[in-house]
Structures are given as C-alpha cells and as structure tokens.
Amino acid sequence: MKIPQILDDLFDSVPLKIIHESDNDIQIKSPTPLSNSVPLILGVYNTFHYKDIELPTDPISLATYLRLIQKNDLKLTSSSTGLTKIPFRGSPYNSLPILIGDSIESIQKIQKNIAKHYKGEEFFINDFLDTKLYNLWITCLLTEKFDDEIYHKLFDVKDFEIYDLKKEIPNWNDFKVRYPSLNLKKFYNLQLNEFTEYMDLDNLKLASFIIIINEFLPFTEIGKLIPPEIVERSYKVLNNS
Template sequence: MFTIPDYAKRLFDSVPLKSYKDDTEYIKPQQFFSFDCKQSALDIVLGVYNTFQYKDYILPTDPISLSTAIILAKKNGMGLPRTLSNSGPCGITCIPFRGSPFNSLPILIAGAGTGMGTIESIEKINSKIASNNFSNVEVEFMNEYVDMVLYDLWISCLLVEKLELKVYQQLFGVEDGMELMDLKTEIRKWNNFEARHQNLFEKLQKQPYLKNFYKSELERFTDRLSGMEDLLDSTSAEEMILGYKLAAFVIIIDQFLASTKIGEILCSNQCLIEKCYKVLNFD
C-alpha cells in the first residue's frame, strides 16, 4: 500500500474528477499501487472501485478493471502491482464510483507529467484495446461476443443474486445501503445493459423478467465455457487478450461470488480456475 506520489497528485490536479458533495470537493484517491516495472515510458493511472490482495498481488475487485490491468501490464512489459512494488508513474488507485465523470469504473487517466491529463471511460478503453490488438475480423467478433457474454452475466448477477452488503463493500467500496441503492441504479446502465434490454425492467415487480434473463445467460455461459476455456491455452497474441478477460472474470467470481449461480458453475471446473490464476504469473 502506498500514499499517492507527487506525480500522481499532479495528474489528478490536472484532471479533477467529478464533484462530490459540493462543487469544490473532488474525489481524490488515497492509495496508489504501482505496476511492477523497473522503468516505463507510460504515464497512466487506472482508477478502479476497490482492490484486494491475492498472495502478494494487489488486484482490482471487478472483472473489467482486472482484465484491463492485466492487459496493460502484459502489453507493456510490466508486472501487476505487488505489495512491495517500486513506486512508479503507472499504477492503480481506488476511486468512488461517483467520483468518475462517467459514474462507472475503470477509468484510465493519462498525462501526469505533462499537466494536460485526460480521462478515458471503459468504453474508450475497450475500443482502444480492440483497435490496437485485433487485426483478424473473426477474433474481433469473438472479442465483442466475450465482452457481451461476460459483462451481461456480471451485471445480471449483481442485480439478481441476493448478496450481502459486505460483498458490495468488498467489490465496489460502498459504505452503506443508501450508497448501494445509488450504485445499483448505475449498474443497470453499464455497457448499455438497460438500453439493450428495456423489456427486463418493464413491470419488474410483477414478472421475473430479469431473473429469467439471468437464468438464460447462465445456460449460455455453460454451453460456451469449454470453447472460451480454449482461449487460455492459445498462443495467438490476439486470442490471449480474450483469455485475459475470461481469466479476470473467473478470478473475481472465485474470490467474491463463489456462492452464486455462476460460482457453482465454475466450482465444478477446478482445472479452469487454476488456469485462470496462472495468467497472473508474469515470470
């Protein structure tokens, strides 16, 4: 755990995040965890909901942030943040979701050294990952499919499963039930979920539309899992990106949501879980 270094403070001063409570009080991070690298020309900070420690790794607590951190590290010759990583300009930090200009995380903040910092949303991040890594149309289609399947399953799980408040506290850093209600109004908007599935939120109190959707997504995930698992064994640079996304999803479910329906599916495939954790090994 580290305090925010001067260069990261300059970054957040140059790009103030969304106002919270009043017009002058900005959400500022309190902890900074550097990527493990001797030196890097990159000048970026990944803003995430929360972090947890796995062995000596410091990792984001949601699958989208974790996969982004893995891809950033792998593609730039860095290791994931560790408890004893040297302090450097690239790292991850926790930001309350209402501190983000987009009301969702992760966000990628770049440009601390220039004083002209920029903030990119997860949509922009995913677009850059796709444009910078996928030249094969088939793989690009697979990427969109993996994003849609995993993201929709993640969102519907959070909305349908009866999770204790402490789980949301661990995942998103919410402090109380009121903040959780606020978060859930945003969760349904992630990845344009509500816009793409408007019927799920019509007459929600009368018919279990969302629960039925979640059930169908679980079935689709189960049917496609063996095919997606092959991505973890691929030596193709493009397909490895997709493998990182699957690995991040599985790791977060295993860590925090093992008691859910998704967790039950994954618990029956310990070989898959072991493969996913191996992705964290950068040696």
C-alpha cells in the same frame, strides 16, 4: 482450442472485420513514471491482494488491467501497480474502470483501443466476451442476493452508498438502454446456459471474470457452474502475467 457453437454461429452470421494495430496504442505506466511521458493510471472501485500483488476487485477492471500490463510488457509487482481506488461517483461516467492521464477515458474507449490489437477470430472472440461477460456481470449483480459486506469488498461502498450503487448498475454499459423491457431472471438463466458453452475458452478476459467470481462470489449460480480445473487454469493466466 475448440470454439463453442455459440461463437461458430456468430462467425457464420457476421462478416469478418479485421482491425489492424495502429500507432495510437493505449499505454499504462506505474505511478512512478517509467519515462518522461505522462503516467497513466487505471481508476478502479476497489482492490484486493493476491499473494503480494494488488488487483482490482471487479472482472471488467481486472481484465482491463491485465491486458494493459501485458500490452506494455510490464510485470505484476507489489511496487508497480498503476492502480488507484476512486468512488464510482468520482468517475464522469458513474462507472469504472477509467484510464487517468492527460485525459480521462471510459471503459468503452479503453476496450475500443485494446480491440485494435486483435485480428480475425481473436477480434470476434474479444468483442463477444466484452458483451457477454459485461451483461452476465450486471445481471448477476441485479439478480443474486448479496449482503452488504460483498458490496463493500467489490465496490468499496457502505450504507447509503450501496443503495446509490444499485440504482446505477442498470446504466452500466448502456444495459438499460439496450434492454429496456426485460425479465431479469429469465435473461440471467439464458446467460448462464450460454456461459457453460464458452467458459472453457483460453482467454484473459474470461480468466479474469472467473477469478473474481471465485474470490468473491463462489456461492452464486455462476460460481456453482465453474469446474475446479477451469478455476485453476484461470489462476495460471494470472500467475503468468
């Protein structure tokens, strides 16, 4: 796998940090407990069916779900999803996904725990994609024009809930805090240019992002950039999960 120049520059400029796997592994179980431990469920905005499998409709939730399935040596099946749909206002963070067990964990906490299992170059690629893909997802939602049906499919909202959701999107992942004064269109174009440099990475998070774009937003500027062979490869990642 050839590392894009944008990542090479990152490796050269930032000291390497290696995080070793710890005993505090995050776990996900199916709604029917696989053991006597407390089952953990991933709360998401909405779901869609791919073949006979139920999957989250947003790329952050899909990537998180697939990684948790992978980490716990589970298989994607129609009878063991470990997913539940909840209103985004039902989350204490006003965003999803959240992990629900004996406590509730935000996506930031989930990603931090998942990152413990990456080492060296993989850690940096994972961290890089967490930031870049979340930013790209948010700016896509804020910049592109969607009809109400798209919001309903992605986030299970309608009518006044769509307006409420749109107001909340800039707060996701502290986006508004990190970019308090921003020309969204220019920032979006910059991210699209960067996306062309790393979209062929062989990575589960990237595959999840591409799948959601292909399923729901192929008409967007992002969708127009993705070659058919990369879309096909992304679905292979899903089929092998």
